[in-house]
Amino acid sequence: xxxxxxxxxxxxxxxxxxxxxxxxxxxxxxxxxxxxxxxxxxxxxxxxxxxxxxxxxxxxxxxxxxxxxxxxxxxxxxxxxxxxxxxxxxxxxxxxxxxxxxxxxxxxxxxxxxxxxxxxxxxxxxxxxxxxxxxxxxxxxxxxxxxxxxxxxxxxxxxxxxxxxxxxxxxxxxxxxxxxxxxxxxxxxxxxxxxxxxxxxxxxxxxxxxxxxxxxxxxxxxxxxxxxxxxxxxxxxxxxxxxxxxxxxxxxxxxxxxxxxxxxxxxxxxxxxxxxxxxxxx
Numbered sequence: 001x002x003x004x005x006x007x008x009x010x011x012x013x014x015x016x017x018x019x020x021x022x023x024x025x026x027x028x029x030x031x032x033x034x035x036x037x038x039x040x041x042x043x044x045x046x047x048x049x050x051x052x053x054x055x056x057x058x059x060x061x062x063x064x065x066x067x068x069x070x071x072x073x074x075x076x077x078x079x080x081x082x083x084x085x086x087x088x089x090x091x092x093x094x095x096x097x098x099x100x101x102x103x104x105x106x107x108x109x110x111x112x113x114x115x116x117x118x119x120x121x122x123x124x125x126x127x128x129x130x131x132x133x134x135x136x137x138x139x140x141x142x143x144x145x146x147x148x149x150x151x152x153x154x155x156x157x158x159x160x161x162x163x164x165x166x167x168x169x170x171x172x173x174x175x176x177x178x179x180x181x182x183x184x185x186x187x188x189x190x191x192x193x194x195x196x197x198x199x200x201x202x203x204x205x206x207x208x209x210x211x212x213x214x215x216x217x218x219x220x221x222x223x224x225x226x227x228x229x230x231x232x233x234x235x236x237x238x239x240x241x242x243x244x245x246x247x248x249x250x251x252x253x254x255x256x257x258x259x260x261x262x263x264x265x266x267x268x269x270x271x272x273x274x275x276x277x278x279x280x281x282x
Contacts, residue, residue, distance in 0.1 A: 060139025081150030141223030
């Protein structure tokens with residue numbers, strides 16, 4: 001069972017971990033991505049879909065790599081984050097995540113369409129769909145869930161309750177997206193993504209908890225949520241503060257739908273975890 005960090009030691013880890021994450025992601029997007037997509041391609045840019053998926057894959061590599069390094073410093077294994085296959089439930093969680101992600105997206109996208117917030121473009125070709133599926137599940141889903149649920153939330157829970165730990169990790173999840181959105185130069189977009197990511201982050205935290213702290217279910221829901229948006233090459237428009245408020249409400253509704261379905265599943269079909277939050281050690 002993992003020792004409890006002192007408050008100062010815990011927050012040193014959290015602040016250092018989050019700061020390095022932001023710096024690395026920005027560096028990859030600003031310096032490594034242009035290098036990969038031009039220099040290694042004889043100075044020519046790759047098609048947009050491929051470029052975007054390379055960027056997303058890089059972010060996933062940052063997430064997995066950074067968690068691995070921090071775990072090694074404490075002599076812990078990657079499985080301590082909950083990143084391990086559950087033989088009895090793994091397939092079930094993956095299959096359930098597809099309709100669950102869609103159930104959350106449908107009301108969200110409907111509101112966005114009504115208020116002119118989203119543009120859904122032409123569906124990607126088959127190769128683009130397959131590539132996007134691989135990247136959203138194995139890069140975005142794995143990388144971001146390892147970062148914010150598997151590592152940050154778990155170490156926070158050594159000192160704080162699940163509720164407080166989930167709030168903090170979800171806020172940091174939103175804050176990372178806030179800083180990344182800063183590359184667009186749009187304050188409206190930055191504020192929108194901060195609160196929208198915070199709302200869905202809370203749902204992922206709850207999903208993580210009800211599985212007995214196994215990351216497979218939140219990884220799958222997270223990955224398919226992004227997948228269904230990306231294959232339609234969704235573009236978001238935030239020209240007014242009203243659109244920002246509507247988008248935050250729409251994302252919160254989607255997160256609430258997912259939360260309610262996951263809770264219903266946990267209460268009626270999910271096997272009870274063998275260990276409580278305090279008993280599941282890092």
